[in-house]
Amino acid sequence: MKKVALTMGDPFGIGPEIIYYSLKDTIDKISFQPIIIGNPNIYKKLGINPEKWFLDLFVDGFDKTLNSDLGKISLEGGCESFSYLKKSVDLVKSFEIVGIINAPVSKQAISMSQNGFLGHTGYYEDYLSKNQAVMTFFGEYFSLILLSHHIPLKDVSDFLFQSDIEKTSEIALEGFRGLYGREPIIKVLGVNPHAGEAGLISYGEDQRLQRMVSTLESKGFDISGPYPADTLFTGDNLLGTDIVISSYHDQGLIPFKLMHFQTGVSITWGLDIPRMTVDHGTAYDLAGKSKAKYNSMSEVILCMDNYLK
The missing domain is CATH 3.40.718.10 (Isopropylmalate Dehydrogenase)
Known part of the structure; x- marks a missing residue:
């Protein structure tokens, strides 16, 4: 079965929530195997108790203790979300995945440790494009x-x-x-x-x-x-x-x-594999309040599935 990586985005934004609820909404409708690059420990902070099938989707190696507060820009959130992007590139280069779906990141948070970071598109263009993204x-x-x-x-x-x-x-x-x-x-x-x-x-x-x-x-x-x-x-x-x-x-x-x-679904063409994401940001003000809407992420997942068929 084809595998698609979902990066969690900034763990202190709404990324963890929209990934969880959108996969619950779509898992029985898609023909690819989702794998999640992110920190499953964030769900304890969110008061969410994910089912085993969901936790089994996580890539190993991203389960350290998270210390920052939900809903706030932080160096920790930037470092975490950037590490997820790096891992997604590694999985492409090792031919383990055929697509990437990203939850939103904060350019400001990532820039605290990665000077000049301007977003997913430019990052992937540097590592996964022979032409231009x-x-x-x-x-x-x-x-x-x-x-x-x-x-x-x-x-x-x-x-x-x-x-x-x-x-x-x-x-x-x-x-x-x-x-x-x-x-x-x-x-x-x-x-x-x-x-x-x-x-x-x-x-x-x-x-x-x-x-x-x-x-x-x-x-x-x-x-x-x-x-x-x-x-x-x-x-x-x-x-x-x-x-x-x-x-x-x-x-x-x-x-x-x-x-x-x-x-809406954001799509980056011109990379080695299709890359899609939501058309909104981290929404820190909604993180952990059970107010985040996951419609856009569900559409992203279904769009990726349609493209890969």
Whole structure:
């Protein structure tokens, strides 16, 4: 049976809870074997008494005593969550797993011991990618490709001109072809107001996107744009669209999370294996209060199962 690793994320956030409840919800629906990289002792702090079948899923070696408080950023939480990521890389390189699912981590907590850490995507790109990793999101109403990841807004324009955004898009679209099982319909968002007004409100960014669209269209992708970002998500403009391509983080993720916050799946394409996670953070304020919703993690698990079939 294929094995997929689930990393616990920051143990003092909601990761342990959403992994436990989502696996209880999905374990009889999936065809892969989940293995958990994390510290099972956290459940004592949470007041949860997991069943034996769940505890048997844990990888050995992560059962030290945890001393920090639930719901708070800590050096210990950062070190623990980073060790889970390292172990997942080891399991990929030893060909023991075919996929990775991550519970959320705190970049701030990990950065206390790992200077410059900017998230799962960049970390896995360094160790599990021969080309580049692409941050994308899968949802019921539309899926999303981000051409740039965590960069300041002022750097987006230079990024578009200096990067091979055709390659970035193609890597992600090939992954989505496998997930959808058909040719998806793709629309590209313009960068500037009204998609640049034919160059009147632009330094050439939207024309750069038009060249990308033409290149991908010539390769057989059903792609069009760029479209004004302020109207694509209104009325019937999004009907029939499978994937939206956005040039920067908030432009695409604000509408995506408005429509999919409890159900969205974050997918990194371009790695040696598929990697998926929830579209929310550690939610320290909910940790240990039995208020964390696990819907998104259940969707992630089912999405991974669908992709691997």
